[in-house]
Amino acid sequence: MTRLTRLLGAAFATGLTASFASAGDFATFTPLGFSEDGKVFAFEEFGQEDGSGFAYSNIFFIDTEKDAYLDGTPFRTRIKEDGASISATRAIAVSEALQLIQDYKLLDHPGWLAAFNPVSEENDDHGRIRYRAHPNLSPVSEITLETFPLKPNPRCADITPDAKGFRLTYRSPEGAAQEIHEDQRLPESRSCPLDYRLGGVMTYAGGGPDGVHVALVHVLSQGFEGPNARWIAVPFRP
Numbered sequence: 001m002t003r004l005t006r007l008l009g010a011a012f013a014t015g016l017t018a019s020f021a022s023a024g025d026f027a028t029f030t031p032l033g034f035s036e037d038g039k040v041f042a043f044e045e046f047g048q049e050d051g052s053g054f055a056y057s058n059i060f061f062i063d064t065e066k067d068a069y070l071d072g073t074p075f076r077t078r079i080k081e082d083g084a085s086i087s088a089t090r091a092i093a094v095s096e097a098l099q100l101i102q103d104y105k106l107l108d109h110p111g112w113l114a115a116f117n118p119v120s121e122e123n124d125d126h127g128r129i130r131y132r133a134h135p136n137l138s139p140v141s142e143i144t145l146e147t148f149p150l151k152p153n154p155r156c157a158d159i160t161p162d163a164k165g166f167r168l169t170y171r172s173p174e175g176a177a178q179e180i181h182e183d184q185r186l187p188e189s190r191s192c193p194l195d196y197r198l199g200g201v202m203t204y205a206g207g208g209p210d211g212v213h214v215a216l217v218h219v220l221s222q223g224f225e226g227p228n229a230r231w232i233a234v235p236f237r238p
Helices: 003-013 086-103
Strands: 028-034 040-048 055-063 075-079 112-116 128-132 140-149 164-171 177-182 193-204 212-222 227-236
Touching (some): 028 193, 055 086, 075 086, 112 128, 128 193, 140 193, 140 212, 164 193, 164 212, 193 227
Antiparallel strands (some): 112 193, 212 227
16 A cells, blocks of 8 residues: 555545435535645545435546636546445545546645634624634635525526525735635536535645635535535635
8 A cells, every 4th residue: 555545545534434414415525735836726525415325526626726627627426326335436536536636746735724614513604704824823814705696507497596606705914805706607517506605715825925725615505305515616816
């Protein structure tokens, strides 16, 4: 067993013991790291679908300069068998993504999970996160999320007629505001979104002139037995 395989095994073991609700499907988020220059960020989301119970694992590689997937990605694995384990599904996804993980040396540059706010976190404001870009007591930044009406995808018109998009605004420690994302349309990959919330922030070289921040957004959509939740990563440079 190589050192890389052992490291991947440890990284992907995170969350394996989590219990998944029988009604609704809330994907677990696992960051995989950054390339040395910060131009690539990768993460995995995994879980079990409501209704079918099929296990799935999706691994995303994001160009942080273009805010777009790398060519040939994401890697989406779904085992259509009753009782298929999450660990087996994740192993298949990792094997498909392994070459890119190695090419970009992602495990050597984990970055920093500067803030984390999953759907199970109970607070009064799901649309705002205040965080430090680095744990060295760097100044506090802020990201806010707002939702607004958008035309639903055709197949979702009867399910979520009041479809929503979202925008993100970053506020620097000095107070300057910068819009970092605003939906123009709803992509098919989001299915039938009901709502959004800020799920966390990743940073790399936080506080430096070439620092990369990644806003993590939880997308809540209509599932078979209840609400589902998936992850979107929005990279930006303050």
